Amino acid sequence: MSNMPIGQVYSPPELPTYLKSVHDLKPIVGVPKDDEVIQIHAVIRVANQAVNIPGMYDPILFSQLEEHLFDVQMAKYWSKHPYSTFPTNTIYTPPALPAHVSVNLEPVSGAPSNEEIIKVQNAIRSYQQFSNIPSLFNPEVNMDLSQHLFDIQMASYMQRASQTLSSRVTYDTAGPSGARATETANSIARVAADTNNAGYGDDVVETYQASQPGDLCDVMERANSLMGHANLIMERSNQLVERSNQLIAQSNTPSDQPKQLTERLIQLLERSNEIAEQSNRPVEQLGEVLRRINKVLVGIQHAIVRNHKGNTTDAIDCLVxxxxxxxxxxxxxxxxxxxxxxxxxxxxKLRIPVSIGGATQNAYIPNQWLGEFLSFYGIGEDLRKDKGGFLLKDGNEDVARRRLSNYFSSCLG
Structure with missing residues (x-):
């Protein structure tokens, strides 16, 4: 089962004439085809060659092209590796390399080691040296190598994320807190069964027990389960509110049983409040899962930018x-x-040294913009006067530059 929305459209940025002459990229619908991905790689290679041509290189366009490639590679990844098989049961097989590439790649099982990732990066750099020699460079092999690197980097990041998430998104399995989790689940099921309309049955909400922390597959399934429970609970809450409104309307008309109606109304309102309270818990846990996954995706985008050969300080502007x-x-x-x-x-005095591909290059930024860029990248909050503000505390300009230098070097070094 794929986790990519059916019919998803991936739209490329608007290209200038010199890049359209390479390939006029069109929107991609659904799972990207190999020739569509090859065209994106070809356009990015030509766009990167323009870095040394005054007036031609556009860092914003280059960033948009990298993001488009990221989206497309993510779509191909999910089409091949659904959550149900990720990551322990997944084997990532590299493409066969020609004889003139000396690196020997082997299949990677599950999450890769650092050495395996570095080996693929070296293979890409070695193969791309032949990009200007058509007889030695096959665009399809280049595409497969790039996708293979993306796949194993995804596996590496997701494994780290699952290790961090496991202690936060699972219920306790022993002690009073575990009992409370089970009791809460059973309570939700009882309320749902009591308040179901005819025809809905008593099984619209399933009780669920505490479980041991699992791998990312378990995390994602649990997140989906939590979202499903939240939706069902909110739906039931809405039905209870609707019933309450009906009872209020009935209470405004002559009735032989005003006392019974009032008592029933109070019971329904109490249940509605209880269910609304319960619904907040899975939603909060789901939010934490999504925040972690977002950080994983940001890290993958940074890795893609870092892996690009010939990076300069302009690559800083490509980091999301x-x-x-x-x-x-x-x-x-x-x-x-x-x-x-x-x-x-x-x-x-305005210099920020950045390690890019093992070499130090210099970027520059005036003091008055340090606070804004710290806030933009979500770092250095302790250096700013107010939480969420931009003004630096007095005398922290040099420290702010070091923070930015370390951050950029970690992304591009």
Whole structure:
């Protein structure tokens, strides 16, 4: 079973003429085809070659192309590896490499080791050296290599996420808290059975017991289960409120049993409050799951940017924050980019050294924008005067630069 929405559309950014001449990318519907992904890779290669041509390179467009490739590779991933088999039962098989590539890749079972990831990265770099020699470069092999790297990086990040999540999204299995979880589940089931309309049956809400922390498959299934329970509970709550309104309307007309109606109304309102209280718990847990998954996806996007050969400090502008924004589209930083800053403020005091691919390069940013960019990337809250504010505490400019330097180096180094 695939976890990709049927009929999902993946739209590319608008391309300038020189890139349209390579391939005029069209929206992709559903599972991307190999030739569609190959076209995206070809356009990105040409766009990257424009980095050294004045007036041609557009970091915003390059970021949008990388994001489009990310979306498409994610779609291919989920079409091949549904939650039900991830990650322990999954084997990631690399493509066969030609003889002129010396790296020997082997299948990866489950989450990869760092050495296995580095080996695939080296294979990609080695193979892309032949991109200008048609007889030695097969775009399909390049696409398969890139997808293989994406797949195993996804497995690595999701394994780490599952280890962190397991203690937060599962119920306790022993002691008073475990008993309370079971009692709460049974209480929800009893309320639902008591208040079902005719024809709905007594099984619309299932009781569920506490379980041991599992892998990410269990986490995702539990998240889906929690969402289902929340929806059913809220639906039942709405039905109770509707019944309450009907009883109120009836109480305004002559009745032989006003006392019984009033008592029934009070009971229904009490149940409605209880169910609304119960519904908040699974929703809160689901929110934590989604926040963790979002961080995983941000990390994967950063890994894709980092893996691109020939990165300069312009790559900083391609890194998304936890909202999925790049600086060029964010209101938080007024769409300022490090490329623009570096062109205007090449002052030693404004320098931020960044390790990119093992070499140090310099980016620049004026002091008055340090707070905004710390907030944009969700770091350095202790350096700012107010939570959620942008103003730095007095004398923290150098510390703020080091924080940004360390953050960018961790993403691109």
């Amino acid at each position: 924050n936890e909202k999925g924004e790049t600086p060029a589209i964010s209101e938080t930083v007024c769409r300022w980019t490090f490329r623009a800053f570096s062109a205007m403020y090449m002052n030693e």
